[in-house]
Amino acid sequence: MIELSTGTAIVTGGAGGIGAATALKLAEAGAHVVIADRANVGGETLAESLRKDGWAASYHLLDVTQESxxxxxxxxxxxxxxLRVLVNNAGIATWGNDVETETISGWDKMIAINQTGVWLGMRAVAAPMRAAGGGSIINLASVLATVGGYGEEIAYHASKGAVRSMTKSAAIHWATEGIRVNSVHPGYIATPMSLEGLDDWHESRILGNTPMGRMGTPEEVASVIAFLASAGSAYMTGSEIYVDGGYTAV
Structure with a gap:
């Protein structure tokens, strides 16, 4: 059983999807979970629900793109x-924009949230994690950090590829200080964000290219995140774990 009863865990984008499933997993493991999000109603509701179930949880407003x-x-x-755990989960995604059709505004927004937000998060927790004697940072990347997908979502690919690389750089930087940094690479997961705008053509391609023949669930990703947050992964840093139903094995 994963045990995290000695500290606090921050989950960005924690009000829904993979973030909410992760918040529940970490709370069940004993951590005080801080749901950090811009969704005030959803974040407060989830924190209250966790507390009613006997877990330690709170909500904090967070814009990951802002240092302040x-x-x-x-x-x-x-x-x-x-503070023992940071899950850099907050992110956005789009369907369709390719190398020619992406806009400057779309690119800047994607990079600000998915890439800059991860860097700011890692930097922000360095001092409190050092004071705590170490910790675990889990950055949410994607299978599209590694493969080309369908020749679309150029900004998303760029942002998640950066998360993959930043994770390894930070892991080396903190390797002797007890702060571990790993990345989780979900495939196509059935969350409100990924399902929004999903058309029949994309769904058919996704399922056809996923050996397990289905989309994943937020809970399946959250279980891997909880493992990386725990002492069970104590000798892992700079690693990348794919939770993709075999998508990258094809």
Whole structure:
């Protein structure tokens, strides 16, 4: 059984999808889960639900693209148990925009949330994790950090490829300090974000290229994240784990 009862875990984008499933997993493992999101209603509702079930949870407003917002979050959780875990899950995705049709505004928004937000998060937790004697950072990348997909989503590919590379750089930087950094690469997961705008052509291609023949669930990704957050993965840093139903094996 995964045991995280000695500290606090931040989950960005924690109000829904993979983030919400991860918040539940980490809370069940004993962590005080901080649901950090811009979705005030969803975040507060989830935190309250977890508390009603006997788990330790709170909600904090966070804009991952803003340094000041990260500073406010870290200041706001000082009274909680030591910070042991950061799950950089917040992100956005689009369907269709390719190397020619992507716009500057679309590119900048994608990079700001999916890439810059991950870097700011890692930087923000460095000091409290050092003070706690170490910790685990899990960055959500994607199978599209590694493969070309369908020749679309150029900005998404760029942002998630950067997350993959930044994870390895940070892992080396902190390797002797007890701060581990790993990336999780989901395939096509049935979340509200991924299902929004999914047409029959894309769904057919996705399922046809996934050996298991189905989309994954948020809970299946959350289980891997919880493992990386725990002492069971103590000798893992700079690693990348694919939760993709075999998509990248084809």
């Amino acid at each position: 917002s990260w500073d406010e979050l870290i200041e706001g959780i000082k009274a909680l148990p030591p």
